[in-house]
Amino acid sequence: MNPLSRRDLLKLAANATLLTALPFQRAIAQASGQLVAATPYGIPQVILARALEDPSVQELIPKRELKAWKDPDQLRAWLARAEVMLTATPTNVAANLYNRGVPLVLMNVNVWGTLGMLGLKEEGPLQSVKDLAGRHVGVPWRGDMPDLVFRYLLGKAGLEVGRDLKVSYQSSPFETVQMFVAQRLDAAVLPEPMRTATRLQAAQFGQLPTELDLQEEWARLTGEIKGLPQAGVVCRRELLDQYPEQVAVIQGAIRRAVDWVAAKPNDAAVVGSQNSPLSTKVFEGAIPRTQIRMASAAESRPQLESFFSALTDLSSGFIGGKLPDNDFYLPETATKAEGKA
Incomplete structure (x- = not known):
């Protein structure tokens, strides 16, 4: 392709x-x-x-x-x-x-x-938000829906930014994508179809990112339906x-x-x-x-x-x-x- x-x-x-x-x-x-x-x-x-x-x-x-x-x-x-x-x-x-x-x-x-995460495979499994401990996560649009959903889930999982993980914000998803593909981030929060586009772009460089569905995490951590x-x-x-x-x-x-x-x-x-x-x-x-x-x-x-x-x-x-x-x-x-x- x-x-x-x-x-x-x-x-x-x-x-x-x-x-x-x-x-x-x-x-x-x-x-x-x-x-x-x-x-x-x-x-x-x-x-x-x-x-x-x-x-x-x-x-x-x-x-x-x-x-x-x-x-x-x-x-x-x-x-x-x-x-x-x-x-x-x-x-x-x-x-x-x-x-x-x-x-x-x-x-x-x-x-x-539409929300999910991509993670660098070499950083290990990405099966829950708790797996982000010790990682550097990129998030586009500070204060917008992806950021708020992500921060809410971190709180539910008992993780604190600065103490348990590093979070940096980018002004656009394009910047987040570029940093992730360049492996300057360990993980990235992205909506679809940007997430799929990123995964396909990473494949061009021989990368196979791990994925986490944030809707599933929301259901698991809150007890609400997915x-x-x-x-x-x-x-x-x-x-x-x-x-x-x-x-x-x-x-x-x-x-x-x-x-x-x-x-x-x-x-x-x-x-x-x-x-x-x-x-x-x-x-x-x-x-x-x-x-x-x-x-x-x-x-x-x-x-x-x-x-x-x-x-x-x-x-x-x-x-x-x-x-x-x-x-x-x-x-x-x-x-x-x-x-x-």
């Missing part, structure tokens, strides 16, 4: 911040009936590309367009200015914007785990109020797209490579390592509130200072008209 270029990794890194969860869509222009969707590169893009071709969406919204967003700030601006009416987003970003007064409604959660409610889809309140049928049909299309990606990962990997600079090999590795399932906002609420509460103890600004109220969650009655394939 061809090694990933620095340019490809930069593109992936630029889009990976929200893959700790992952946005996908851009907007429905009500006047023209056009659905414009925005997405980062990665599995959310695969899901949305599939959902936009759903027969029920084609029938209801003939004009559809899929675009890639450049960075989280652009997404926030689109939402705030109502240029985006429907988007995938990390759940904490959605909650934060809602608590700042942006009229958003969470429709569903469909990404339940899966972190990391990302889902939100719409602006006016879209739901004015076009409830569109929201219901899109919800159904996303549900079927999620099921298709999970059931046919090789086919989904081809779709992913057709819509991004990432290779089929990257998607083939990333999809099985990402926990995806469709759950409505109401179904997800107990886990969301548990997740938010745990990480808010480490960073009060994580969700904007408080748990979102009832209006943040799409009512179950709003999805009864989900379109049929």
